[in-house]
Ligand SMILES: O=C(O)CCC(=O)C(=O)O
């Protein structure tokens with residue numbers, strides 16, 4: 001049985017990856033079509049291989065969350081069916097959006113798509129330079145970043161305020177355009193998937209490879225920090241008449257970067273509990289405030305959520321970084337050996353070439 005403390009799930013087998021690419025080297029896990037189905041009304045993620053068994057498998061938990069009547073169960077079941085259908089179409093739909101956006105979208109600020117050192121806070125460049133130096137070690141790095149009360153969560157400036165402002169302007173321009181939009185996942189209804197706009201190749205991939213990898217290698221040697229080879233990047237957005245908060249979850253990632261881009265807001269603090277293996281009842285949560293331009297680095301499987309904002313609008317850049325070496329052994333979403341399904345782009349970061357014992361499965365057999 002799943003715990004009620006749910007993993008975050010990616011929006012699709014093909015939710016992230018190099019732009020306009022078809023099936024490639026990276027795969028997803030078949031559990032994407034059965035596990036971690038988010039029932040927003042009850043704030044629950046459930047494993048549901050057969051929607052017809054929802055009440056039998058999850059009746060007591062759902063009842064404790066207010067799903068009581070026959071109609072409630074019928075609605076919950078319909079939501080599961082709809083979500084599974086949605087997931088099956090994500091890959092194709094994402095490619096369709098990418099084709100339209102790359103052909104028709106005119107960026108307002110084309111310069112923000114290509115990473116320049118001027119976008120990066122000088123303190124961040126120092127931390128990176130130190131991490132790349134031959135003398136670098138974890139203690140030296142820890143003296144250069146802020147260590148937060150939640151274990152393994154670190155904070156440091158990443159972007160300049162100017163870059164944050166420009167990136168938000170670009171994202172607002174995209175949002176107000178009539179381009180098709182892919183949302184980050186079932187818990188974020190208003191953010192945007194950055195690979196679909198073309199941010200991966202020249203902004204997020206270099207940010208991961210050149211700047212974040214050397215830091216993660218020192219901070220998270222046991223969580224794949226030294227072998228991050230793909231990512232899924234998106235922006236989450238909260239405002240008073242849109243999403244307010246984010247449920248407690250863990251990410252489909254080995255290491256996550258979360259940078260606050262702005263704008264003006266109050267509330268919305270992140271809270272961190274324990275790693276996903278620890279029961280919620282034994283977890284103590286620690287709150288962390290956002291500061292514009294500052295990034296938090298944490299292990300993907302460190303459970304966290306976001307409190308409601310109480311005023312304004314909050315946008316954060318999220319980069320879920322994955323290590324195929326680590327996840328090929330165990331899919332963090334189903335906690336089993338991954339069953340590879342074909343994906344476009346980076347998929348969910350699994351590979352079969354480096355893990356001969358990974359199980360493969362035809363996606364149709366999961367229907
Ligand atoms: O709201 C935030 O800043 C956190 C977002 C997050 O944890 C996620 O999207 O995985």
Ligand SMILES: [Fe+2]
Nearest residue numbers: 008250251304
């Ligand atoms: Fe998260």
